[in-house]
Amino acid sequence: MSNSGVAGFNQTQLGKMIRDKNFSITPYISDITQGVSGYAIGDGFESALQLLNLYFTSPRKDAEVWKTYISQAQSALTxxxxxxxxxxxxxxxxxxxxxxxxxxxxTADKLNAASLDKAYDFYKARFADASNFTFTFTGDFSVNAIIPYRQPT
Incomplete structure (x- = not known):
């Protein structure tokens, strides 16, 4: 899902938009956890939080990205x-x-049985509510500088 982009932007468009920015945000789902990794330098913090919000609220389902992923996985199996x-x-x-x-x-059978809709629904279920996530910020910043970005409870 992270290769599909967000909202109305495919991965290529998103890459162009953030190319000169000083941040990166990547959602992930592993065997037993899910989360988001990333970094922001200087003025990239606000943009990073905006992209983070989009990964939670507007994930994008891209059939072409899915087909490419499955094709590459099948090639690797072969x-x-x-x-x-x-x-x-x-x-x-x-x-x-x-x-x-x-x-x-x-296996090839497992890959053939995989479904974009099921993967998308799985992602959305895991990232449906950011309140279940613990966010840890490290680096050179003051707490007062990032407080304004806090979502009101």
Whole structure:
């Protein structure tokens, strides 16, 4: 989803808009957590928070990005199908994961069964409410300088 852009902007348009800005925001979903990583330097803080808000309120579903992602994943499966290192890694992960579905390697059938709508709904469910997130800010700033950006409760 993070490769699809936000709101009405695809990833290319978004990249052009923020190219000269001093910030980066990237949402992620891992096996057991979800979150947002990023940074902002100087005057990029407000823009970073605006983009962060868009990732929560206006994620974008891009069918072309999805097709490209699935195609690249299928190519990687084909390329690594008989590579000893990949076969070994897949086996180790399956055994250590006790053959749980999430520990099993990707297959062509699993990729073919994947759905953009399901992925989008999953993302939206995880990022539906920012109040469940803990935000940690580090760096050279004063608390009073960022207080004005706080959402009223």
């Amino acid at each position: 390329r690594n199908a008989n590579a000893p290192g990949s076969v070994y890694q897949d086996t180790v992960l399956a055994v250590l994961g006790n053959y749980a579905p999430r520990s099993m390697p990707a």
